[in-house]
Amino acid sequence: MHLSRRDVLAGGAALVAMTAAGGVRAQDYPSRPIELVVPWGPGGGADQLARKIAQLGEPEIGKPMPVVNIPGGTGATGMAKLLANPADGQTAAIYIADSHALLAGKNPRWTMDDIAPVAVLIQAPSFIFVAQDSRFKTWDDFAKEAKEKAGALKVATLGFGSVDDFTLSFLGSKGVKVNQVPFSKPSERYVSILGGHADALYEQAGDVGSFLNGKQMRPLLVFGAKRFEAFPDTPCSKEVGFDIALPQFRSLVVRGGTPPENIKKLSDALAKVAASDGYKAFLKEQFADANSFIDQSGAGAFVAKQLEDMKSAIKQAS
Incomplete structure (x- = not known):
């Protein structure tokens, strides 16, 4: 079969196009x-x-x-x-x-x-944390005030439309209504409960590990069906009546x-x-x-x- 120069160029162009469309393949990746x-x-x-x-x-x-x-x-x-x-x-x-x-x-x-x-x-599970010297000694203390003073307690979160938001909205539907305070910068969110800008923080333990190890924060609640090994005295959401774990x-x-x-x-x-x-x-x-x-x-x-x-x-x- 005879191939003209035009056929060769056209075939080469097609090959280049196929390569570009497919991206870098495994042998070169x-x-x-x-x-x-x-x-x-x-x-x-x-x-x-x-x-x-x-x-x-x-x-x-x-x-x-x-x-x-x-x-x-x-x-x-x-x-x-x-x-x-x-x-x-x-x-x-x-x-x-x-x-x-x-x-x-x-x-x-x-x-x-x-x-x-x-x-x-x-x-990793998510938690509700408070400052070490917070007036809330237990989750029951926090939940009681949130029910009695709907929206008065501030909880620092990542933002609306996040897992934080979904979880706190779920709690709100069960009577534990809080005021969500978004902080886009992680560092500001973490220290919000230390400076009194929020009453509690929704976060993962690893993100605030230095504060936990330094005894500046403590958990009130872990979201899930069982307690977390590192914090055996902290109740899980299921045992306090909230079947949610995101x-x-x-x-x-x-x-x-x-x-x-x-x-x-x-x-x-x-x-x-x-x-x-x-x-x-x-x-x-x-x-x-x-x-x-x-x-x-x-x-x-x-x-x-x-x-x-x-x-x-x-x-x-x-």
């Missing part, structure tokens, strides 16, 4: 540093995770993972950055429960089809449509990171489940189930 987007400000739990993954992941992945903080919109601004990049796995984002919660609201800016979960990296999870995602072989290659590298002593120590510091890690084969189903639970909590609260 990653072809350059993987940009790691954190849709939150420096110092928070998502940022801490990103920097630990970047530190431990470079030897396994073979390329640096520079961290870029892009806060705003309960994670929406950073996610927009991810989705504006090619679907090749060269840009990834720390994706947490609070960003995921936006999909349970009205007019979400992305869908489950727009992202591809690479791995779940942290699973655990915080932190995962790594890439843009939907990324070649599956690239996702698997990145997930396999993260599995080695998760098995390392350094990462196990990090999970302990974060008061997280030692078995937090879920690879790409199960991460998608896990994230989808979390969205179902969030929608259920909203329905119950309304």
Whole structure:
């Protein structure tokens, strides 16, 4: 069969187009540093995770993972950055429960089809914390005043439309009504109860570990079906009559449509990171489940189930 010069050029152009559409394939992936987007400000739990993954992941992945903080919109601004990049796995984002919660609201800016979960990296329960010297000695003390003085107590949260918001709205529907005070900057949120700007804080223990270890904060309630091992005297939400548990999870995602072989290659590298002593120590510091890690084969189903639970909590609260 005779091929003209025009045929050869046309075939070459088609090949280039196919390569561009498919992105960098596994044999060449990653072809350059993987940009790691954190849709939150420096110092928070998502940022801490990103920097630990970047530190431990470079030897396994073979390329640096520079961290870029892009806060705003309960994670929406950073996610927009991810989705504006090619679907090749060269840009990834720390994706947490609070960003995921936006999909349970009205007019979400992305869908489950727009992202591809690479791995779940942290699973940890949420708590209600107060300052060490708070007048509230127990959860019952706090709940009683919240019922008697509806909306008078201030609880520091990440923001409206977050897991914090869903959980506190659920409590409100059961009579424990508080005034939610959003703080977009993690550092400001953490210290709000120390400076008297809020009566309580909705947060994960790992994010405020230094304050807990320094005896500046203490937990009143852990959300879940059982007490948390590190705080055996703190009641869980189920035992005090609130059957709600929207655990915080932190995962790594890439843009939907990324070649599956690239996702698997990145997930396999993260599995080695998760098995390392350094990462196990990090999970302990974060008061997280030692078995937090879920690879790409199960991460998608896990994230989808979390969205179902969030929608259920909203329905119950309304």
